[in-house]
Amino acid sequence: MGAVVGRAIRNFNLESRAEREISKMKPSPAPMHPSTQSLLRELMSRRPEFKGEIARKDDKLLSFLKDIYVESKDPVPSEQVKDAGRHQEPKEFRLHKGHRFDMMNIKNIPKGKISIVEALTLLNNNKLYPETWTAEKIAQEYHLELKDVNALLKYFVTFDVKVFTPEDKKAIQSK
Missing domain, CATH: 1.10.10 (Arc Repressor Mutant, subunit A)
Structure with a gap:
């Protein structure tokens, strides 16, 4: 019963909450250090073609990326390979x-x-x-x-039974 209530509360108004989260403004990148900004402005003023180089997409590199296909297989541990080839020695x-x-x-x-x-x-x-x-x-x-x-x-020790005689016991005083 508690799971049903918890699921209902969790899924309440889910679509509108997701839409609201998606439509939020994305965070802007952190500001650069002032010395870095001045160096970048100086570099751009000396060589204006760098600004175009930064924004341009390289078609050759993109074609290389499209040609890549990765196929992955988990490696077999060497211990399993050794165990399969070795016979089990009889135990004494x-x-x-x-x-x-x-x-x-x-x-x-x-x-x-x-x-x-x-x-x-x-x-x-x-x-x-x-x-x-x-x-x-x-x-x-x-x-x-x-x-x-x-x-x-x-x-490790074995159990030890000790029997106390009545003279050795201290009497418990009753109230």
Whole structure:
């Protein structure tokens, strides 16, 4: 409903508004600098044929312009040409570790990647046994790059449940 009203207001009296805009005086060019005007007057007084040269249309140049026909085609990116000629190399896969979680039927995982279950497992192992599950061992075990494993261990943590005893809690005073 709002679009109908908006369109009606926008198109109201459109022809007369367009005609009024077209019939307005066109803006005049900006005035020249006084020094330029004096130089042009001096040049025109010395050589009056320049005034005719400025106003004259050159038929030879206009005929050249009429003969020009531009046909444009978008260039094909070189990457697409290279990709079409190159065969896809087969990816290396590895078996899924930790088959006890069968949440998804994952048959194999590309090397350099891990599943969610594996990520949680390795984070938990590193948290519980940091001296045995080091970044180097995790990178070797899961076929990952060391910098990726270091970033994973630095920026991601598993959930931690902490249970506070009643003695540790501060009592909330009721009003």
